Amino acid sequence: MSKNKSRVLIVDDNRESRKLLASIISKYTEHEVLLANSGEVVLNVIEKYQPDAVLLDIMMPGIDGYEITRILKSNPKTKEIPIIFITALNSIEDKVKGFEIGGVDYILKPFNTNDLLARLNTHIQLKGAKDELKKKNELLTDRETHLVHLIEEKTRELKEQLYTDSLTKLPNRMKLKEDIEGALYPTLILINIDNFREINSFFGNKIGDFIIFELGNRLKTVINGAVGKLYKLHADEYAVLIPEKIEKNSFKQLLNFLHDAGEEKPYVYYWQKIRVDITLGVSNDKNDIFEKADMALKYAKRKRMIYFSYDESMRIIKEYESNLQWARIIREAIEEERIISYFQPIINNKNKSIEKYEALVRLIDESGNIISPSFFLDVAKKSRQYALITKAVVQKSFSRFKDSQFELSINLSVEDILNKDTVELLKSSIKEYNLGGRLVFEILESEGIESYDEVLHFINQMKSLGCKIAIDDFGSGYSNFEYILRLAVNYIKIDASLIKNVDKDKDAQIIVATIVGFSKKLGIQTIAESVHSKKVYEKVGELGVDYSQGFHLGEPNADISVSSTLTA
Numbered sequence: 001m002s003k004n005k006s007r008v009l010i011v012d013d014n015r016e017s018r019k020l021l022a023s024i025i026s027k028y029t030e031h032e033v034l035l036a037n038s039g040e041v042v043l044n045v046i047e048k049y050q051p052d053a054v055l056l057d058i059m060m061p062g063i064d065g066y067e068i069t070r071i072l073k074s075n076p077k078t079k080e081i082p083i084i085f086i087t088a089l090n091s092i093e094d095k096v097k098g099f100e101i102g103g104v105d106y107i108l109k110p111f112n113t114n115d116l117l118a119r120l121n122t123h124i125q126l127k128g129a130k131d132e133l134k135k136k137n138e139l140l141t142d143r144e145t146h147l148v149h150l151i152e153e154k155t156r157e158l159k160e161q162l163y164t165d166s167l168t169k170l171p172n173r174m175k176l177k178e179d180i181e182g183a184l185y186p187t188l189i190l191i192n193i194d195n196f197r198e199i200n201s202f203f204g205n206k207i208g209d210f211i212i213f214e215l216g217n218r219l220k221t222v223i224n225g226a227v228g229k230l231y232k233l234h235a236d237e238y239a240v241l242i243p244e245k246i247e248k249n250s251f252k253q254l255l256n257f258l259h260d261a262g263e264e265k266p267y268v269y270y271w272q273k274i275r276v277d278i279t280l281g282v283s284n285d286k287n288d289i290f291e292k293a294d295m296a297l298k299y300a301k302r303k304r305m306i307y308f309s310y311d312e313s314m315r316i317i318k319e320y321e322s323n324l325q326w327a328r329i330i331r332e333a334i335e336e337e338r339i340i341s342y343f344q345p346i347i348n349n350k351n352k353s354i355e356k357y358e359a360l361v362r363l364i365d366e367s368g369n370i371i372s373p374s375f376f377l378d379v380a381k382k383s384r385q386y387a388l389i390t391k392a393v394v395q396k397s398f399s400r401f402k403d404s405q406f407e408l409s410i411n412l413s414v415e416d417i418l419n420k421d422t423v424e425l426l427k428s429s430i431k432e433y434n435l436g437g438r439l440v441f442e443i444l445e446s447e448g449i450e451s452y453d454e455v456l457h458f459i460n461q462m463k464s465l466g467c468k469i470a471i472d473d474f475g476s477g478y479s480n481f482e483y484i485l486r487l488a489v490n491y492i493k494i495d496a497s498l499i500k501n502v503d504k505d506k507d508a509q510i511i512v513a514t515i516v517g518f519s520k521k522l523g524i525q526t527i528a529e530s531v532h533s534k535k536v537y538e539k540v541g542e543l544g545v546d547y548s549q550g551f552h553l554g555e556p557n558a559d560i561s562v563s564s565t566l567t568a
Contacts, residue, residue, distance in 0.1 A: 006124045009034040009051035011042050011068065012086075013060040015444065015473065016374035017109075019496065019530070021055060021086070023551075026500045026532060028117055031124070035497045039063025043071065046078055052124050056103075058087040058094070059378075066101060073102040080130065082123040086111065092288040105174075110375055115234050122162050165232035167209060168216045176231040176239055180289060183243035187251070187284040188293045189228075191219065191258060194277040194301060196236035207269050211276060212236055218261040222254070239293075255280055255307050280307035326379040329365060334385065338364040339392040341400065342556035346409070346527060346549045349541040356407040356440070358549065359397040360556050361389060381415065390416050394429055402433040406560065409440040409470060417443075417458045427465065436466030440491065444472050452486075459487055470527070475511065485522070492519050494545065496530030502543070503535040509543065516544045 008031045010021045015037070022033045034049055036042045039062050046054075054072075058065035065085060072078040084105040085098045095106045105119055133152065163175040171179075180186050193199070193215065200208035216230070219238055223230045227246060231239040240258065242251075262278040281297025283289050292310040300308035333339050339361065346356035363371040380386040394410065401408045416422045430436050441462055443455070459469050470491035471484055475498045484492065494515055502508045512528075519526050528540040531550030540548055 005030050005032050006053070006128070007032045007034055007049055007051040008120065008124075009036060009042070009045060009049075009054045011036045011039075011054060011060075011065070012057040013037050014057070014374055014378060016372060016377065017057065020372060020374050022496055022500070023530065023532075024113055024116070025120075026496075026530075028113070029121070032501060032505075033497060035495070039065075039068045042068055046072070046081070051081060052127055053120060054081055054083045055086050055120070056083055058085055058089055058098070066097065069098075069101050069103060080127065082127050084120065084123060086116075090291065092291055112235050118166055119162075126162065168213060168232045170216060170230055170232040170238075172231065173233045173239075176233070176241060177290075179229065179241055179243070180286070183241070183286075185243070185245045185284070186286055186289060187242040187246065187282065188289045189240040189242075189255065189258065189307075190233075190281045190293045190297045191215075191238040191240070191262065192279055192281075192297055192301075193236040193262075194279055196276075199274060199276070203269075203272070203274065207272070207274070208236075210269050211267055211274065214267055215262055215276070215278070219258060222257045222261050228254070255282070259306050279305070281310070282307060283310040285310065326376055327383040327385070330363070330376055330380050330383065330385050330389070333363050333365070334388050334392065337392070339389055339396075340364060340558060341393050341397045342558055343397075343400075343560050344549060344556040345554040345560075346407075346547050347553050349545060349548055354406065354554075356409060356547070357401070357560055358409040358442070359393060359411070361393050362556075386413075386415060387419055387422055390419075390422055391425055394425060398429050398433040398435055400560070401435065401438070404560065407438045407440060407468075408435065409442050411442045411472065413444070414455070417455055423458065423461070427461070430462075430465050430467065439466075440468045440470050442470045442472040442493065456487065463488075473529070474515065484524075489524060491525050491527055491547075493527045493529050493549075499528045499530050499536060499540065499550075500532065501536075502528075503533070503539040509539070512540070512543050512545065520544070 008025055010018050010025075010033060012018045012021070018035050018037065022035060025031055025033050031052075034045055034051055036045050039060060042054075042063075045051075056065045056068060063071075065087070069083050072081060072083065079102075082104040083102060084107060085103050086107045086109060087094070088109045089095075090108055098106050104123055107116055107119065163171055163178075165172045180188070193211070196208065196211070199211060216232060216238065219230055219240070223240060227244065228240040228242045231241065233239050246254075259278060259280060263276050266273040266275050268274075279297060279300045281293045281295070281300055283292035283296060285292055296308045296310040300306070340363075342360045342362050343357040344360060345354040346358060347353070348355045361373050361377075363373070363376055365371055377386070377389070380389055390412075397408060397410060430439060439462075441459075462469065468490035469487065470493055471487070471489050472493045473495045474484075474492045475495040492515065494512060498508050498512055502512055516526050525546040526544075527547040527549060528536075528545045529549055531537050531540060531548045531552050533552055536550075537548055537552055
C-alpha cells in the first residue's frame with residue numbers, strides 16, 4: 001500500500017457499515033481506505049499504516065470508540081490523527097464527550113454523503129497543512145520564514161472552510177455550536193423543508209440545490225437587521241440563533257415572518273414554479289438545545305403546525321426514541337413481509353459468465369424506501385428480532401433460487417450459527433428446496449474464533465448436505481491461514497481493502513497474488529469483492545482470482561439476471 005495518497009481508516013464492527021463507507025470514499029475520492037472491525041485491530045493498523053484520518057464508530061464490543069480515542073490521543077505518535085466519530089448516538093452528552101476526549105467532528109448515522117465527504121476532506125487537508133508546518137518548523141531558517149506564513153494562512157483558510165457551508169457560504173453547524181456555547185440565553189430555531197425529498201426526486205438535484213440556496217436568500221432578508229444569525233445545517237435544514245432574550249410577541253412575529261418568507265411565494269426555476277412547505281422547531285433551553293429543537297420540529301410536522309416550541313413534558317418521548325422507532329419499523333416489516341433479499345452477481349473471470357449470486361438483506365420502510373442493513377441489523381440483534389430476519393432471507397432466497405441454475409451465497413453471523421432454531425431451519429429448507437449442491441454459506445473470518453468447535457460442527461453439518469463454505473472479507477482482520485485450513489473452506493472472498501486499488505497498488509497486488517497462490521495449492525477458489533472498475537476487474541483476472549463481484553459487474557437487485565453472460 002503506497003503513501004502517495006491520503007489514507008482513511010474506517011473502524012466499525014458492522015460489516016455493512018464498513019462496506020458502505022468504503023464504497024462512498026472509494027467512489028468519490030482518491031483516498032486509500034483501511035478497514036478495522038474492532039478496537040483491538042485499530043492500534044496495529046494505525047501503527048503500520050499511519051492514516052490521515054479515522055472514521056470511528058462508538059458502539060463496539062470490547063474497546064469502544066471513546067476508549068480508542070483516549071489511547072490514540074495519549075500516544076505522541078498518533079495524537080495528531082484527526083478522529084471523526086460516525087455514529088447513531090444522538091444525545092448531546094455523547095457529542096460533548098466525543099469532542100472533550102479529542103474528536104474533531106461528530107457525524108450522525110444515517111449521514112448525508114456530500115456532507116460526510118466535505119467534512120472528511122477538510123480535516124485531511126487541515127492535518128496536511130499542520131504536518132507541513134511541523135516539518136518546516138523543524139528545519140526552519142530565516143529565508144524560509146515567509147513559507148511558514150503561507151502555511152499559517154492556508155491553515156486559517158482551511159479552518160474557515162470547516163466553519164462554512166460549501167453551497168450557501170453561510171456559517172455551518174460547527175460554527176452554530178460554538179456560538180451557542182458563547183451565548184447566555186440562546187434561542188434556537190430550526191427551519192426544515194417538509195417536501196424536499198419529493199422535490200429532489202421529481203425535479204432532480206440541480207433544482208433541489210436551487211431551492212435550498214433560494215430559501216437561504218429569503219431567510220436572510222428576514223434576519224438582516226434582526227437580533228438573530230442565520231446558519232446552514234445538513235441537507236435541507238437552516239437554523240437561526242438568537243443569542244439573548246427576546247420579547248414574546250416580537251419572537252412570534254419573527255417566526256411568522258420566517259415561515260412566510262420560506263413558503264408564501266413559489267420558487268421559480270426558469271418557467272417552472274415549485275411550491276415549498278416549511279416547518280419550524282424552537283428551543284430556548286441551552287442544555288441539549290439541538291435535540292430539543294429537533295423534537296419540537298418533528299412534533300410540529302406530525303401535527304401539521306407552522307412551528308412548535310419545545311415543552312419539557314416532551315422529554316420522555318425522546319428517551320430511547322431511536323432504538324424504539326427502529327425496533328417498531330423492523331417488527332412491522334417482518335409482520336408485513338417487507339424484509340426482502342437483493343442479489344448481486346458473482347462472475348467467473350475465465351468465461352465472463354454469471355455463475356453465482358450473493359443474497360443481501362434489505363428492509364422496505366412504510367414509504368417504500370429501500371433501507372440498507374447497516375441501519376437496522378444492530379437494533380434487530382438488541383431487540384431479539386435478528387433470527388426472524390435471517391428466517392425471512394432464507395425462505396425468500398431459497399424460494400427464488402430453487403429452480404435456477406445459479407449458485408446462491410448466504411451470509412451467516414456467529415449468532416446464526418449458534419442459534420439452534422436457525423440451524424434447524426437451514427437444514428429443513430435445504431432439503432425442501434433441494435439446494436444443497438448450489439448453496440454457499442459465507443462466514444466472516446473474524447467471527448467464530450472464540451466458538452471454533454461450534455462453527456466447525458455447523459460447517460460439517462452443512463457439508464454433509466452438499467453445501468459449500470466461504471470465508472468473507474479475507475484480509476480485513478485476522479487473515480489466519482491455519483484457521484482457514486482447519487475449517488476446510490471452499491471459497492475465500494478477498495476483502496475490498498485489498499481489491500479497490502489493486503490495479504495500481506503494488507503491495508495489494510503482492511498480497512492478492514499470495515492469497516491466490518496459497519488457495520490454488522489447497523484447491524480453494526477465490527472471489528474478489530468490491531470490483532468497481534474495468535481496470536480492477538482486468539487486474540484481478542490477471543492475478544489469477546477465480547471470480548469477481550462488485551458494482552462494475554452488477555449492483556444488488558431484487559431480481560436475478562435473465563442472461564448469465566457478462567456483456568459489460
